[in-house]
Amino acid sequence: TAIRRAIVPANLMDAVSTAVSTRLQKITIGDPAQEGVRMGPLVGRDQVADTWDQLNRLKQHTQVVYGGTQDFALHSGSREGGAFFPATLLRCDNPLTATLPHEVEAFGPVSILMPYNNIDEAIAITKLGRGSLVGSLVSDDPLEAQQIVLGTAAYHGRLLVLNQACAKESTGHGSPLPMLVHGGPGRAGGGEELGGIRAVKHYMQRTALQGSPTMLTAVTKEFHPGSEQITTQVHPFKKYFEDLQIGETLITHRRTVTEADIVNFGCLSGDHFYAHFDEIAAKDSLFGERVAHGYFVISAAAGMFVEPSPGPVLANYGLENLRFVEPVCIGDTIQVRLSCKQKTYKDQRPDDKKPTGVVEWDVEVRNQHDTPVALYSILTLVERRLP
Template sequence: MMNASNTPLLPNFVAGQWVNGQGTGALLTDPVTGAALVRVSSAGLDLPAAFAFARDDGGAALRALTYGERAALLKKVGEVLAANRDAYYDIATANSGTVKTDSAIDIDGALYTLGQYARWGAALGEARVLLDGEPVALAKDGAFQSQHLLRPTRGVALFINAFNFPAWGLWEKAAPALLSGVPVIIKPATATAWLTQRMVADVVNAGVLPAGALSVICGSSAGLLDQLGPFDVLSFTGSAETAAVIRSHPNVVRHSVRVNIEADSLNAAALLPGADDDALQCFAREVAREMTVKSGQKCTAIRRAFVPAERFEAAAQAIAAQLAKATVGNPRGEGVRMGALVNREQFDNVLAGLETLSAHAEVLLDGRAAPWVDADPAIAACLGPTLLGCHTPEATDANAVVHQVEVFGPAATLLAYRDEAHLLALVRKGEGSLVCSLYSHDAAALAATAAELADAHGRIHIVTPAVAKLHSGHGNVMPQSLHGGPGRAGGGEELGGLRALGFYHRRSALQAAPEVLAALGATARI
């Protein structure tokens, strides 16, 4: 095991140069072996200079380019990252404890998202101005008109990210920001900052982006919000508690900083009344997959699984049969399908959450007793999947805790409901979620239920047996679709194709004669 005192310190990249933070910093470790990996520190950085350089140098250089030219930069970034893909997998295994298929969701998902925005941006061509809608007449015969347009904000995009997606979490935000012409400062979660820092380092060293377009600060976030100004934007992924602190920060309030929040969410999956056995199997496979992929450490993972009361036992058995395939342990081990939680702190948090839920629901399958492959129980942060349940609608009604407490790990609760109206009411007890998935063979029932629940979710994922092998997955965030959700989920929106550019632009209405509007030059309408 590496001695912590000899562990290398990862530098930060700010104001166009690599800078080491002061002090010993925070130690990043292997969540399976406990080995020290790297250290990170942001102490002592000149944050005002870092933000000013990004705004002034990075922003000006990006805005000087067309949308098509910025899209070409994204393509080059993707090529650099693809060339170093193997190194990223090694870092993910060591620092996140993920098996290869789970690492792919993060790393290859990042590459795919970058590629999509490069293609969508290329279609904008030589445009320097984006038009929002058609011109509207303000005078007789259209002699005086109003045209809404979008222009990139002249600030910086600060990203404060979560630990579970150090690769995708960076690039799903950075791709639309850079395409918009807005420089990026990324503050990854400390526990898994190594992969984010390495990706930024590879892009910086390749010289494919203008100076100041991309910066990375690893370690404490202290002082970052103090640097934000009226034209900056802030995107945060993490807990609702931290989100509340960010929203109420005096500098954010004083400057009306535009903020996007993606917070924790009690996402639901529902087998609809009358669903056939094939739909039940689709439901069971997806619940089990969301419990085990990345050890359940996904903001979109299924936490509440609803079934008609008469199908409860069949659903529980089907889910358990799927979970029996999940071999847990060292991700380097032969046949291991589920790796570790991110660290022992998260391991302890999950155990505490399971204790809370198990006091209100029956433990149907206890992952805390599952054997581990090639992992020391005294050191590793491994944990098998735990399925809890409330067998009757009455038990479900009495269980308020399951709609309030999220265990951010390999856990879900199976809940019985009476009828369609009861199901809709129960799902809404989550008070807003990122995603809800619905399962049935009945297209009309699925469409009606989806429409009824759409206002409470950023995404409704609908699965029929016909798409069992085709659908993208309840928890997979695709760049073509919106990611975010109302209420408890944070109220934010990301991705959704070119809709994502709206967060990084300012909308303005030009009121003028048609000939003035025609003189705007190269434009694209979105």
């Protein structure tokens, strides 16, 4: 199937018609197993007949630029027994009033050139198709690309923005890729497939759950804030992967933030932002006074919940979903809640010295008013007892 509608600047219609026709003249039709053949047959004789029918309908509102007749050169194969169809280029000079070029799809090597005079007109012409699997925008103007994508995205399942920077690596118009959604709205069928991990979810049932945080934690095996917390005499970082329970929690000691903490952290990190160092300027800031660095807060929090001696926790794996909710000022006192949120078994590779799993911890830093100041998750690599 060819690109159904090619929307080009009105002043370039003749040049594009000539250029495309010249390229089409070089396409040899025949048995694709033969040397030199560039285009093979359609799926069968029924499709050939249907494509001719659709082409004849399209001719009512278009003019033939190239091809479009049954008298076409065939490099190899049988004209009577095969399912060959000529590459055909049409043009529709009044795309805003003609209807058939937008409604009829030949499902064969048939493409229609349509002129536009400005961006709004191009968008309007695109929308007349009432839904497409994919559209390609060829432009080197970022603002033009933004305007067209925002104006036409709702009518496409996928859009390719093509320019010099990506032309050589482009997979081409309409190529299905596993990480991209494939499918389109309206006349394109309203379906959807692929899209990376989303593709798996098409085959899964989705059920909404309601309940208390404790019950949801038990059902989902993921800690939900507000659920009952499990505390033991053993620091969570001293426990192997199998021994950790979802909801197992450490409440740390308290720490009062001093001016020296802010100055030392700023000098160590090189972050001398005025809200941390300039008392006069800080009075006019969002906070009304000097505040601690956000990264000092999470660094101090780590110092409060980490167990320093060797144990099953092997490495810090990452930090996610960090939010600084309230400022921490000089003289504020912070405390940390660390809860085992989720456990993920990790397959042992041949070069792994120890079997491990990934543990996600829910972290909440609060001040002396019991108000959250920082919320985030940390990931740790934790040793398993058994392979």
